[in-house]
Amino acid sequence: MASLRSPEELELLRQETLAAREATTARVSVCAGAGCMASGADEVIAAFRAEIESQGLTADVDTKGTGCPGFCERGPIVVIYPEEICYLQVTPDDVPEIVAATIKEKGVVERLVYADPVSGETAPRESDIPFYKHQERIVIGNNIRIDPKNIDDYLAIGGYAGLVKALFEMTPEAVVDEVKKSNLRGRGGAGFPAGLKWEGSRDAPGEPKYVIVNADEGDPGAFMDRALLEGNPHSILEGLIIGGYAIGAHEGYVYVRQEYPLAVENVLLAIEQAEAHGLLGKDILGSGFDFTVVVHQGAGAFVCGESTALMTALEGRVGEPRPKYTRSNVKGLWERPSVLNNVETWANVPLIINNGADWFTEFGTEKSKGTKIFSLVGKITNTGLVEVPMGITLREIIYEIGGGIPGGKEFKAVQTGGPSGGCLPEALLDLQVGFDELAQAGSMMGSGGMIVMDEETCMVDVARYFLDFLTDESCGKCVPCREGTRQMLNILTNITQGRGRAGDIELLEELSEVAVGASLCALGKSAPNPFLSTLAYFRDEYEAHINEKKCPAKSCKELVTYYIDAESCQACMTCQKKCPYGAIDGDRDRIHVIDPALCTKCGICFEVCPPRYDAVRKISGEAAPPPPAEEERTISRKSKVT
Amino acid sequence: MSEVLLQIDGKEVRATEGASILEAACAADVFIPTLCHHEKLEPHGGCRLCMVEVEEHGRSKLVVSCIYPAANDQVVTTRSEQVDRIRKMILELLLAHAPDSETLLELGREYGADRNRFDKEASFCINCGLCVRYCAEVKKADAVGFLDRGTRRDISFIPEIAARECWQCKECFPLCPTSALQAAYVLVSSLAFPGARHQAPSEC
Numbered sequence: 076m077a078s079l080r081s082p083e084e085l086e087l088l089r090q091e092t093l094a095a096r097e098a099t100t101a102r103v104s105v106c107a108g109a110g111c112m113a114s115g116a117d118e119v120i121a122a123f124r125a126e127i128e129s130q131g132l133t134a135d136v137d138t139k140g141t142g143c144p145g146f147c148e149r150g151p152i153v154v155i156y157p158e159e160i161c162y163l164q165v166t167p168d169d170v171p172e173i174v175a176a177t178i179k180e181k182g183v184v185e186r187l188v189y190a191d192p193v194s195g196e197t198a199p200r201e202s203d204i205p206f207y208k209h210q211e212r213i214v215i216g217n218n219i220r221i222d223p224k225n226i227d228d229y230l231a232i233g234g235y236a237g238l239v240k241a242l243f244e245m246t247p248e249a250v251v252d253e254v255k256k257s258n259l260r261g262r263g264g265a266g267f268p269a270g271l272k273w274e275g276s277r278d279a280p281g282e283p284k285y286v287i288v289n290a291d292e293g294d295p296g297a298f299m300d301r302a303l304l305e306g307n308p309h310s311i312l313e314g315l316i317i318g319g320y321a322i323g324a325h326e327g328y329v330y331v332r333q334e335y336p337l338a339v340e341n342v343l344l345a346i347e348q349a350e351a352h353g354l355l356g357k358d359i360l361g362s363g364f365d366f367t368v369v370v371h372q373g374a375g376a377f378v379c380g381e382s383t384a385l386m387t388a389l390e391g392r393v394g395e396p397r398p399k400y401t402r403s404n405v406k407g408l409w410e411r412p413s414v415l416n417n418v419e420t421w422a423n424v425p426l427i428i429n430n431g432a433d434w435f436t437e438f439g440t441e442k443s444k445g446t447k448i449f450s451l452v453g454k455i456t457n458t459g460l461v462e463v464p465m466g467i468t469l470r471e472i473i474y475e476i477g478g479g480i481p482g483g484k485e486f487k488a489v490q491t492g493g494p495s496g497g498c499l500p501e502a503l504l505d506l507q508v509g510f511d512e513l514a515q516a517g518s519m520m521g522s523g524g525m526i527v528m529d530e531e532t533c534m535v536d537v538a539r540y541f542l543d544f545l546t547d548e549s550c551g552k553c554v555p556c557r558e559g560t561r562q563m564l565n566i567l568t569n570i571t572q573g574r575g576r577a578g579d580i581e582l583l584e585e586l587s588e589v590a591v592g593a594s595l596c597a598l599g600k601s602a603p604n605p606f607l608s609t610l611a612y613f614r615d616e617y618e619a620h621i622n623e624k625k626c627p628a629k630s631c632k633e634l635v636t637y638y639i640d641a642e643s644c645q646a647c648m649t650c651q652k653k654c655p656y657g658a659i660d661g662d663r664d665r666i667h668v669i670d671p672a673l674c675t676k677c678g679i680c681f682e683v684c685p686p687r688y689d690a691v692r693k694i695s696g697e698a699a700p701p702p703p704a705e706e707e708r709t710i711s712r713k714s715k716v717t
Numbered sequence: 718m719s720e721v722l723l724q725i726d727g728k729e730v731r732a733t734e735g736a737s738i739l740e741a742a743c744a745a746d747v748f749i750p751t752l753c754h755h756e757k758l759e760p761h762g763g764c765r766l767c768m769v770e771v772e773e774h775g776r777s778k779l780v781v782s783c784i785y786p787a788a789n790d791q792v793v794t795t796r797s798e799q800v801d802r803i804r805k806m807i808l809e810l811l812l813a814h815a816p817d818s819e820t821l822l823e824l825g826r827e828y829g830a831d832r833n834r835f836d837k838e839a840s841f842c843i844n845c846g847l848c849v850r851y852c853a854e855v856k857k858a859d860a861v862g863f864l865d866r867g868t869r870r871d872i873s874f875i876p877e878i879a880a881r882e883c884w885q886c887k888e889c890f891p892l893c894p895t896s897a898l899q900a901a902y903v904l905v906s907s908l909a910f911p912g913a914r915h916q917a918p919s920e921c
Contacts, residue, residue, distance in 0.1 A: 398762025398784050551870030552763050558810035561868045562835050589806040593765045
């Protein structure tokens with residue numbers, strides 16, 4: 076590939092690519108994101124290629140592994156264009172039928188399309204599926220349309236047009252102004268206005284300047300940035316080059332965690348292809364602007380997502396936050412002005428430049444513009460990535476897009492913002508999703524983790540879980556975070572294990588105040604949030620654990636007891652056979668009894684007891700009734716003759 | 718260098734531009750407690766004991782004085798209800814590790830810290846990093862360093878370097894606010910170089 080020397084040459088290449096593609100009559104897009112790959116997407120892709128070849132359709136049908144479209148719950152996902160037929164949970168065995176029915180006959184394989192779980196009504200087209208219908212997918216929507224390993228795909232959907240516009244039609248100041256006008260706020264956590272950050276760097280003294288992609292996504296259950304980097308790496312590069320041009324930086328970094336091998340692979344490949352096309356390197360497209368990008372792999376520390384810790388790690392030192400009171404956009408990497416933005420923030424930049432700030436601000440609320448990608452996980456029917464306009468309610472995300480709570484269970488809370496975020500109760504489900512709205516409710520936007528919890532989740536245990544995560548991920552430099560989280564975890568563990576004492580809540584509150592007020596970085600300052608938000612909305616659960624030694628969700632093992640109800644037990648032997656510890660005494664016709672000395676509370680008996688008997692009971696905060704006397708344990712089965 | 722004029726605990730204080738509030742306070746004989754600060758070392762900002770309240774541009778905030786630069790028109794309060802509460806808690810958290818450290822006990826008496834507030838986890842080291850930073854910044858030897866992160870963070874001597882450098886130096890020993898450092902050194906030298914202790918002392 077010869078390097079492109081002007082915008083006209085880029086446009087010519089784009090037109091040639093599009094023209095060459097007109098020859099194909101159909102396109103098969105198979106999600107090749109990490110989730111679908113784990114469920115066998117690569118075999119599905121291979122099966123499509125083989126089947127299409129054996130049918131002699133190779134020239135007519137373009138088969139590609141694409142980025143993740145988000146409906147991970149039902150992967151591997153296949154979309155057939157131009158009809159946009161979406162097939163879910165496709166296996167290699169389904170492929171011949173799809174090729175015969177859809178590609179050749181233009182029909183639909185009904186059994187593989189989305190069907191409403193209640194009405195049974197099917198939705199063959201992607202845009203008709205409720206999961207997608209209520210979304211606004213301006214950023215992630217392109218993933219399924221492109222092969223992230225092929226720059227031509229990105230060019231075919233208009234890629235790098237934003238860069239051309241910035242380099243050839245706008246001054247750097249105008250680019251900064253456009254981003255400011257769009258009110259794009261950082262998608263990584265704090266929601267700081269990107270335009271202001273850029274302007275600060277542009278105006279700051281010191282050369283060289285740097286632009287950096289924060290791809291150190293580490294929140295449990297969050298994978299938005301991963302999907303973007305894996306699925307559409309050029310969009311992030313394009314944003315980064317535009318950012319470099321705007322602030323006067325000629326070097327960019329992508330700090331990506333090494334636990335994301337596919338993201339690393341795809342972004343390295345994208346850089347290589349962009350360089351070969353003259354979209355990176357010296358004199359980009361003949362504009363006179365030079366820009367290079369280096370990928371730095373993080374070694375797996377959550378704290379390196381914090382801006383100053385990330386920059387310290389980039390410099391080759393231990394990734395610890397800096398104690399200084401200077402903004403990193405003024406004195407950042409190697410003490411130089413450095414703009415650090417999250418993956419999703421950078422991915423929004425080409426869209427804003429291309430379509431204008433006015434277009435962008437049509438989405439969202441007054442103070443939170445655009446869309447936000449959330450990774451919707453936990454006790455939710457449709458696990459996956461959802462991109463929604465700011466201002467949508469939590470209820471719409473969880474029920475209309477997410478399909479509600481599976482298994483007929485009740486909703487209890489939704490945790491947003493990752494380990495530093497908070498849990499919001501049912502009463503706040505109509506809260507509009509926005510940076511300030513979530514913060515006011517005691518949670519935060521964070522990078523977009525959204526964990527749904529049902530009635531069986533213990534909120535004290537949730538707080539304990541996140542504190543456990545944070546004691547491990549704290550860098551350990553400052554006392555309020557290192558020692559504060561250590562003691563908070565100790566106390567929370569004690570509470571969940573029935574050793575809670577009066578005064579524990581107050582002590583936790585005191586530790587929280589010190590961590591919030593005195594910690595060095597945002598990790599420590601926000602570490603108490605999981606506790607503070609669960610206390611604010613679920614204080615009764617804390618009190619029940621401490622005062623009554625009762626876990627209302629019946630989730631904390633040490634506070635739960637299993638027993639077999641003598642009236643209901645039909646001595647069927649199911650639980651007796653399944654108990655891995657031999658803790659159930661009983662025989663055919665002899666009512667079963669759990670020996671508390673042997674029981675490990677694994678709960679298997681509770682799960683396997685046939686629902687028609689429902690004899691195994693799980694209780695918390697009360698004593699189990701005494702087992703029946705030995706002579707009362709024999710069941711005299713009603714004989715058919717009586 | 719130009720000077721700045723600020724107020725610390727009601728006292729008018731002059732400081733050179735670029736000095737920290739802690740340095741300005743020291744020069745004016747206002748005492749601010751610290752555990753990880755040393756005048757020969759780069760500020761660390763780890764113990765957070767030197768936290769003070771600063772009022773500037775009409776807003777009041779908590780900052781660590783060893784790092785926050787002194788500036789014109791600041792009004793600094795080195796003791797307030799909130800500052801004292803934070804210091805008390807920090808001392809209690811550290812006393813769980815080093816319950817017999819004289820430095821901690823003395824500060825604890827000043828701030829009413831209860832050494833038994835938390836379950837003891839007597840590691841003795843409070844991770845102030847004075848030894849690590851002194852060895853790196855002043856001695857340029859890097860014979861002692863931090864290991865691991867978070868609650869597992871610890872100090873350790875690197876046997877190969879320690880065997881070469883430490884017998885002649887030991888300048889970090891008196892810096893330690895607890896007795897942990899010397900113990901760590903004795904441990905590593907006796908484990909890594911059994912017998913070495915009997916040969917070397919004659920030289921120092």
